[in-house]
Amino acid sequence: MEKISKKVYIETLGCQMNKSDTERILGILSHFGYLPSDENKADFFMVNTCSIRKLSEDKAYSKLGVWGKMKKNNPDIKIAIAGCVAQQEKESLLKRFPYLDLVFGTHNIYELPELIKELETQNPDGSRKRICAIRDKAVPEKEFNIIRSKGINAWLPIMEGCNNFCTYCIVPYTRGRERSRSVDVIINEAKKIIKEGYKEITLLGQNVDSYGKDLDGKPTFAKLLAELDKLEGNFRIRFTTSYPTDITDEVIETVKNANKICECFHIPMQSGNDRVLKAMNRRYNRAQYAQIVNKVRTQIKDVTITSDFIAGFPSESEEEFQDTLSAIEELGLDYSNTAAYSPRPNTPAGKMVDKFIPADIKKKRLETLNNVVKIASKKSNEASVGKIYEVLIEKIKEKDIKNGSKRIAEGRSRNNKVVHFESNTANVGDFVNVEIKEALLWCLKGVEISSQSKKETVVLEAAK
Numbered sequence: 001m002e003k004i005s006k007k008v009y010i011e012t013l014g015c016q017m018n019k020s021d022t023e024r025i026l027g028i029l030s031h032f033g034y035l036p037s038d039e040n041k042a043d044f045f046m047v048n049t050c051s052i053r054k055l056s057e058d059k060a061y062s063k064l065g066v067w068g069k070m071k072k073n074n075p076d077i078k079i080a081i082a083g084c085v086a087q088q089e090k091e092s093l094l095k096r097f098p099y100l101d102l103v104f105g106t107h108n109i110y111e112l113p114e115l116i117k118e119l120e121t122q123n124p125d126g127s128r129k130r131i132c133a134i135r136d137k138a139v140p141e142k143e144f145n146i147i148r149s150k151g152i153n154a155w156l157p158i159m160e161g162c163n164n165f166c167t168y169c170i171v172p173y174t175r176g177r178e179r180s181r182s183v184d185v186i187i188n189e190a191k192k193i194i195k196e197g198y199k200e201i202t203l204l205g206q207n208v209d210s211y212g213k214d215l216d217g218k219p220t221f222a223k224l225l226a227e228l229d230k231l232e233g234n235f236r237i238r239f240t241t242s243y244p245t246d247i248t249d250e251v252i253e254t255v256k257n258a259n260k261i262c263e264c265f266h267i268p269m270q271s272g273n274d275r276v277l278k279a280m281n282r283r284y285n286r287a288q289y290a291q292i293v294n295k296v297r298t299q300i301k302d303v304t305i306t307s308d309f310i311a312g313f314p315s316e317s318e319e320e321f322q323d324t325l326s327a328i329e330e331l332g333l334d335y336s337n338t339a340a341y342s343p344r345p346n347t348p349a350g351k352m353v354d355k356f357i358p359a360d361i362k363k364k365r366l367e368t369l370n371n372v373v374k375i376a377s378k379k380s381n382e383a384s385v386g387k388i389y390e391v392l393i394e395k396i397k398e399k400d401i402k403n404g405s406k407r408i409a410e411g412r413s414r415n416n417k418v419v420h421f422e423s424n425t426a427n428v429g430d431f432v433n434v435e436i437k438e439a440l441l442w443c444l445k446g447v448e449i450s451s452q453s454k455k456e457t458v459v460l461e462a463a464k
């Protein structure tokens with residue numbers, strides 16, 4: 001195909017999986033002459049959408065509206081919608097948004113070259129092509145460049161899709177059934193990431209513990225982690241998301257013994273009440289969740305455990321909601337993402353219309369929940385004071401103060417806490433040992449003690 005130079009702007013909404021997809025889409029488009037650009041210079045606009053809540057879906061539509069207005073003055077621009085909303089709404093989007101040129105779903109990314117080629121042709125009557133490409137099953141992955149966002153963290157998808165069908169959730173419908181990438185493909189991608197200089201790799205999957213169940217030989221997530229840990233280089237590994245009862249002893253053991261895998265688990269609980277958990281079709285109760293958390297905590301020193309909670313699930317009573325609050329306190333969850341329940345099309349909970357909780361009550365519960373999360377976060381941060389954390393620097397800020405400027409390094413500890421400290425020498429991408437002196441609500445402040453690795457510091461401390 002003839003190379004033309006065009007400029008593409010992609011607005012990415014939603015989870016890390018979407019961010020990773022955008023990096024892949026940009027890579028594919030670059031093979032066809034489309035270079036990433038700022039929004040005000042682009043001639044191809046794409047929104048990579050999220051459908052987890054109505055609010056995220058609406059954000060996508062308002063973006064399309066802005067570009068639709070631009071198209072009135074500049075009819076040559078192309079507008080596309082990708083991701084979970086595209087997968088969910090399909091052709092109806094072409095009808096609803098007359099200025100839209102391309103709709104493609106989460107399973108069609110590797111089909112983009114053909115779609116782009118077709119988009120650049122015209123209909124026999126000379127009118128512009130409008131395409132909707134949605135599949136039920138993913139087209140196989142092909143090798144293309146990946147245009148990763150700059151920085152020190154790289155996303156690395158290991159599996160996609162979900163077989164769990166929690167009653168509130170759209171993801172199984174928008175991402176399909178669980179599919180794992182092969183160990184070789186993942187290892188090779190990890191090696192490239194390290195070679196490019198990234199210092200942190202985050203392994204992505206809707207349920208990372210389901211990794212490998214669909215592959216020949218059934219490699220486990222723990223095995224994959226162990227293989228990645230063996231790779232040479234100075235880098236860290238993180239992973240998300242863990243389904244509570246799918247976390248195996250082997251995974252806990254692997255994280256405990258590894259060098260590069262960070263001590264951090266994101267284990268969404270969703271509710272602290274057994275009846276609500278059942279109505280959500282979560283496969284555990286409060287006691288089983290607590291058991292997992294305690295097991296992880298006892299095995300892995302300084303581990304951070306974060307969670308997700310939904311306030312106002314259909315039929316949730318005030319007392320049941322209180323169980324969520326008490327769970328956060330009782331289990332000492334370090335941080336939690338929260339959301340008010342949002343009905344999603346065609347999901348079982350979305351059909352429980354007569355059990356919906358009124359918006360004002362959901363709002364109130366969400367506020368209460370957020371306050372409890374805040375208190376838990378502060379408490380967790382306070383427990384870090386006096387500890388020595390290995391911090392990977394992500395940003396350097398010059399802070400103006402009365403008597404000159406201060407150089408503040410900002411990064412994250414292995415257990416994923418944001419740490420700020422003053423330093424004249426630390427640079428982005430450095431690993432620095434920091435003694436924590438002060439706990440704020442969402443971050444920690446400390447002083448630099450050395451640039452040795454955490455293990456060396458531990459040895460030094462033992463020798464004292």
Ligand code: SAH
Binds near residue numbers: 206241242309
């Ligand atoms: N795979 C992960 C969650 C992915 S979705 C897991 O199993 O936990 C991310 C979070 O969005 C969920 O944990 C849930 O808390 C929230 N969420 C999903 N559907 C929602 C809905 N309909 N309304 C409100 N929050 C929702």
Ligand code: SF4
Binds near residue numbers: 162165166169170172
């Ligand atoms: Fe959604 Fe449940 Fe699957 Fe998580 S496990 S993606 S919440 S259906």
Ligand code: F3S
Binds near residue numbers: 015
């Ligand atoms: Fe949203 Fe789809 Fe991710 S619904 S949270 S972008 S998997």
